[in-house]
Structures are given as C-alpha cells and as structure tokens.
Amino acid sequence: DGGITQSPKYLFRKEGQNVTLSCEQNLNHDAMYWYRQDPGQGLRLIYYSQIVNDFQKGDIAEGYSVSREKKESFPLTVTSAQKNPTAFYLCASNREFANTGELFFGEGSRLTVL
Amino acid sequence: AQTVTQSQPEMSVQEAETVTLSCTYDTSESDYYLFWYKQPPSRQMILVIRQEAYKQQNATENRFSVNFQKAAKSFSLKISDSQLGDAAMYFCAYRSAKSGGGADGLTFGKGTHLIIQP
Numbered sequence: 001d002g003g004i005t006q007s008p009k010y011l012f013r014k015e016g017q018n019v020t021l022s023c024e025q026n027l028n029h030d031a032m033y034w035y036r037q038d039p040g041q042g043l044r045l046i047y048y049s050q051i052v053n054d055f056q057k058g059d060i061a062e063g064y065s066v067s068r069e070k071k072e073s074f075p076l077t078v079t080s081a082q083k084n085p086t087a088f089y090l091c092a093s094n095r096e097f098a099n100t101g102e103l104f105f106g107e108g109s110r111l112t113v114l
Numbered sequence: 115a116q117t118v119t120q121s122q123p124e125m126s127v128q129e130a131e132t133v134t135l136s137c138t139y140d141t142s143e144s145d146y147y148l149f150w151y152k153q154p155p156s157r158q159m160i161l162v163i164r165q166e167a168y169k170q171q172n173a174t175e176n177r178f179s180v181n182f183q184k185a186a187k188s189f190s191l192k193i194s195d196s197q198l199g200d201a202a203m204y205f206c207a208y209r210s211a212k213s214g215g216g217a218d219g220l221t222f223g224k225g226t227h228l229i230i231q232p
Contacts (some may be wrong), residue, residue: 033219040123042205042224050217058218088157092219101209102149103220105159 002027004106006091011111013078013085021076021109023091031094032074033103036060036087043090049074078111086113116141118208120223127196128231134181135191135226137206145211148182148189149220154202162204165189167211193228201230 004025013019025032031050035043045058049068063082068074078085088110092103117140127133139148150162165173165182172180177194193200207220 031217031219035219035222040224042118042222043220044222045219048218056218090159092159094219101147102161102164103159108157 004091004093004104006089006106006109009107009109011109013111013113015113016080018077018079019111021078021089021091021111023074023076023106024072025074025091025093025106026072027093027104028071029093029104030071032068033092033094034058034064034066034074034076035090035092037090037108038087046076046089085111087111116143116146116208116210116221118206118221118223120204120206120226122226123224124227124229126229126231127193129196129198131196132192132194133196133228135193135204135206135228137189137191137223139187139189139206139208141187141208141210143210143212147209147211147216148180149207149209150178150180150189150191151205151207151222152200152202153205153225154199159205163191196230198230198232201228203227 007022033048034046037043044060047066049055065077090108091106119138146167148165152160152162163175179192181190203225205225206223209220210216
C-alpha cells in the first residue's frame with residue numbers, strides 16, 4: 001500500500017538532546033512537508049522540500065533542521081535549540097503535481113521532552 | 115500572507131442531526147483551493163472535502179457539503195445525519211493556486227472540536 005510512514009510514533013527526549021523524526025513515502029511525490037501541531041494552534045509549517053537536495057524554511061523553523069537526500073525521505077531533527085519541542089509532528093506530501101491540491105499525511109509522531 | 119479563521123473552538127450536535135462548522139479566510143488572490151480535514155482521536159489527518167475557488171458549484175461528498183461564498187471569503191462545512199464516527203477535530207485549510215504560490219503547502223485554521231451526542 002502506498003503511503004507515508006512516520007517513526008517513531010512516540011518519542012521521549014531529555015533536555016539538551018537532539019532527536020530525529022523519520023518520514024518515508026512511497027507515493028513518488030516530489031514535495032514533502034513538516035508541520036507541528038499544538039493544542040489550540042492548528043498546524044504550523046516547519047520546513048518543506050520541493051525536490052531532492054533542496055528545502056525551505058516554514059513559519060517556525062528555528063530549532064529544527066531537515067535533509068532531503070532521497071525523494072522518499074524527509075527526516076526532521078529537533079535540536080537542543082528548540083525551546084519548547086513537546087508537540088505532535090506531522091509529515092505530509094503533495095498529492096498532485098506542481099504544488100496544487102491537497103496534502104497527504106502520515107500518522108504523526110508525538111515528542112515529549114522530559 | 116493568507117490567514118484562516120475558525121471561530122468555533124468546539125461544537126456539539128445530536129446524533130442524526132445536522133451541524134455547520136464555520137471558516138473564514140483572508141487572501142488577496144483570486145485563484146486558490148480550500149479544504150476541510152478531519153483529525154479523529156487516532157490523529158491521522160483525513161481529507162473530507164475540497165473546493166476550487168474558480169468553481170461556483172459547492173462541493174459535496176456524501177453527507178458532507180460546503181457553502182462557499184467567495185465574495186465573503188467564507189467556507190463552511192455542513193455535516194448531515196451526524197454519526198458517532200464524525201467526532202473529531204476539523205481543520206479548514208487554504209492553498210494558493212498561483213504558479214509557485216502553493217509551494218509552501220497549506221495554511222490551516224486552529225480547528226473545531228466536534229462532539230457527537232448519542
């Protein structure tokens with residue numbers, strides 16, 4: 001089945017540690033996105049990538065980093081510079097060509113800082 | 115920058131009744147897409163319905179329909195014959211259709227929590 005796989009589903013981190021959230025898709029989509037979800041805040045864009053080896057900052061990129069070495073993969077690293085990393089993180093890809101249409105989402109990763 | 119506003123943090127409806135969720139947006143563009151997503155307790159985001167701004171006809175998907183008022187920049191979601199499985203967070207979202215304009219994905223509202231009373 002085609003889809004987006006995020007792992008791990010739940011992750012705990014101690015303060016000062018970097019953690020990496022995985023996002024893999026087998027939909028052959030070019031564009032991929034990372035969103036952060038907090039209660040009462042909706043979804044906010046962290047980073048996005050239109051093609052391999054290229055990515056752009058979203059609205060809340062500070063304290064996060066990404067890479068896009070393969071079309072299928074778009075991992076997100078939450079660094080120690082992110083002051084409030086506890087949140088739900090959603091990865092998405094573009095369902096249609098040329099930045100049109102809806103996004104297709106993974107099941108999300110819940111990060112908790114201890 | 116575009117903004118999406120959902121003014122109802124929470125709505126409650128009796129099973130089998132009809133409920134309408136509100137959404138307004140602000141944009142200077144004339145060509146765009148609007149979406150409603152559902153996020154059940156599993157947290158998976160599921161597309162409910164989609165509307166292209168150039169289409170005057172309101173989109174429908176089974177029990178779900180929209181009232182798209184372009185001049186008023188309003189995009190409400192009507193759920194008919196509400197079912198227990200409709201209980202979820204509902205997010206309204208906007209995307210530019212301008213060439214290159216939609217590269218940064220969707221802009222979301224803050225969501226409406228829909229409760230279905232049995």
